[in-house]
Amino acid sequence: MASSRRFRINRPKVIDEAFDDEVVIINFETGSYYSLSKAGADVWGFIGAGAALGKIVEAIAGRYEGSRSEIEDGIQRLIAELELENLIVADGAKEPGGQAETRAPAAPASQKTAFEPPHLEKFTDMQELILLDPIHEVDETGWPNTKPTSPKDDD
Amino acid sequence: MTSAVVPSVAPETSGDAALAFLETVSQTFQRAEAAAGEPIDRFYRIGGYIVRLRFASPALLPLITPALGHLAIPPGSPSALTVCLWDSASTGTKMPSPPWSTGDYIARGEVCGYSDRRIETAFHIGADALSILDKERDLAFFWVRDARRLPYYESGAPLRAILHWWMRDHGRQLVHAGAIGTSAGGVLLVGKGGSGKSTTTLACLGSKLLYVSDDYCLLAQEPSPHAYSLYNSAKLDAGGIRRFPHLAPAISNADRLRSEKALLFLRKLYPENIASGFPVRAILLPSITDNRETAWKPASAAAALKALAPSTLFQLSGAGDAAMAAMAAVVKQVPCYHLELGTDVGKMPDIILGLLARS
Numbered sequence: 001m002a003s004s005r006r007f008r009i010n011r012p013k014v015i016d017e018a019f020d021d022e023v024v025i026i027n028f029e030t031g032s033y034y035s036l037s038k039a040g041a042d043v044w045g046f047i048g049a050g051a052a053l054g055k056i057v058e059a060i061a062g063r064y065e066g067s068r069s070e071i072e073d074g075i076q077r078l079i080a081e082l083e084l085e086n087l088i089v090a091d092g093a094k095e096p097g098g099q100a101e102t103r104a105p106a107a108p109a110s111q112k113t114a115f116e117p118p119h120l121e122k123f124t125d126m127q128e129l130i131l132l133d134p135i136h137e138v139d140e141t142g143w144p145n146t147k148p149t150s151p152k153d154d155d
Numbered sequence: 156m157t158s159a160v161v162p163s164v165a166p167e168t169s170g171d172a173a174l175a176f177l178e179t180v181s182q183t184f185q186r187a188e189a190a191a192g193e194p195i196d197r198f199y200r201i202g203g204y205i206v207r208l209r210f211a212s213p214a215l216l217p218l219i220t221p222a223l224g225h226l227a228i229p230p231g232s233p234s235a236l237t238v239c240l241w242d243s244a245s246t247g248t249k250m251p252s253p254p255w256s257t258g259d260y261i262a263r264g265e266v267c268g269y270s271d272r273r274i275e276t277a278f279h280i281g282a283d284a285l286s287i288l289d290k291e292r293d294l295a296f297f298w299v300r301d302a303r304r305l306p307y308y309e310s311g312a313p314l315r316a317i318l319h320w321w322m323r324d325h326g327r328q329l330v331h332a333g334a335i336g337t338s339a340g341g342v343l344l345v346g347k348g349g350s351g352k353s354t355t356t357l358a359c360l361g362s363k364l365l366y367v368s369d370d371y372c373l374l375a376q377e378p379s380p381h382a383y384s385l386y387n388s389a390k391l392d393a394g395g396i397r398r399f400p401h402l403a404p405a406i407s408n409a410d411r412l413r414s415e416k417a418l419l420f421l422r423k424l425y426p427e428n429i430a431s432g433f434p435v436r437a438i439l440l441p442s443i444t445d446n447r448e449t450a451w452k453p454a455s456a457a458a459a460l461k462a463l464a465p466s467t468l469f470q471l472s473g474a475g476d477a478a479m480a481a482m483a484a485v486v487k488q489v490p491c492y493h494l495e496l497g498t499d500v501g502k503m504p505d506i507i508l509g510l511l512a513r514s
Contacts, residue, residue, distance in 0.1 A: 012475060017460060017480070017483040019455070019456055019460075019487075022455070024457055026464065026468060026479065028475075031465075031469055033461065033464075035461065123461070125347060126465045126466055129466065129469035129470055130262045130263065130469040131262065135257050135260065135280060139300075141249065143252070143253060143283075144280050144283070
């Protein structure tokens with residue numbers, strides 16, 4: 001994967017909210033939602049800031065303790081997974097972005113935490129809420145005719 | 156069910172078309188109103204705003220108003236929002252054909268190309284209900300083909316799309332959450348269907364705790380988190396009816412429980428225990444367990460958002476990043492707890508009061 005590659009969050013189909021150590025991501029296209037923490041949350045933040053892959057690796061290596069290859073592999077696997085889930089898409093922009101974000105000073109070695117390969121946690125338990133009711137037929141004026149369905153969410 | 160390709164925001168391809176359709180709907184309502192003879196107005200204070208419901212005929216009246224009955228106010232005050240309601244069957248007024256094709260229906264009731272900065276449009280296929288809001292005129296329309304076919308769950312939580320759109324622009328976010336507490340402050344109960352929101356809420360009826368919501372309420376984040384009551388309804392499955400037999404007199408659809416959940420209007424049984432709202436002091440994430448005792452432990456704000464946001468956003472037409480931000484702002488401001496529900500629901504009020512005392 002070329003270090004100059006850049007991605008962007010697949011808005012507006014995807015929205016997100018960042019917390020101190022976690023990012024919650026929602027995909028309106030599929031009804032799935034996700035969680036990223038630690039280095040994964042940092043990677044998501046860098047993608048959102050428009051940083052190129054090489055800059056992301058550099059920044060993560062400055063914040064976490066781990067071998068360069070381990071960090072590169074972990075980030076590349078995460079990015080592939082994010083692309084597969086349509087949460088991010090390749091960005092053709094040539095101008096570098098996210099410089100300010102990735103320029104944040106690296107943590108001193110003594111304060112670095114061990115790098116763990118980022119894990120994208122995926123939840124599909126609410127997908128049924130966003131499924132389209134089937135249209136069996138339309139009436140003579142063109143309005144759908146359908147039998148009432150049960151509510152999609154009850155408690 | 157079929158899966159949907161869902162742009163979270165319908166493209167603004169046809170502002171003129173949306174406006175033209177709105178005018179068609181407006182004229183159709185006027186015809187229905189004239190045909191039925193005597194329109195009926197009802198006024199409610201919802202989320203602090205006065206909302207007028209104008210019914211062309213009485214057909215929808217008993218299906219829409221019970222859930223809002225606890226918020227009713229006398230007529231006469233100028234309304235911030237007017238919603239015009241009718242059905243074709245009782246007024247003998249045919250709705251003109253939709254200007255869109257069947258391929259334009261997308262998830263959450265959205266109709267591709269018929270919502271823009273001024274107009275919001277949704278047609279909920281399962282409910283057979285059209286909702287349109289003109290934000291410029293604070294005027295909305297709700298039409299169904301035949302009031303007699305309105306699904307029971309729409310009577311439990313009527314006009315969700317219209318209230319969501321309008322309240323969103325007025326500092327109130329409609330959320331999928333229960334809410335119970337005291338006038339000094341209460342808790343939001345968040346989670347998907349079946350997580351125990353209703354069990355917790357209904358177990359507290361008749362205690363010192365006030366009911367604000369079973370399923371949906373309005374949430375304000377400024378100046379501090381505040382929950383506003385929207386509906387006084389609750390839904391119960393067969394297990395719930397067995398667990399709370401004293402609520403049976405409030406069931407409105409007792410003759411249809413083989414095919415529907417029980418729909419209750421709590422105002423009938425507990426008129427003194429329903430509040431219009433309270434400050435939000437904590438957020439609870441219930442889960443049902445087999446344990447006898449209920450237990451709680453701190454939850455992260457992110458966990459609360461995961462329990463609150465998807466189930467809210469996936470149900471509301473046009474909800475997106477603004478709704479997410481509104482919910483996130485609240486979960487970041489108040490403590491959050493996992494509530495592991497025990498079978499001894501009688502202790503629930505004391506447990507909630509204890510958590511409120513800590514928050």
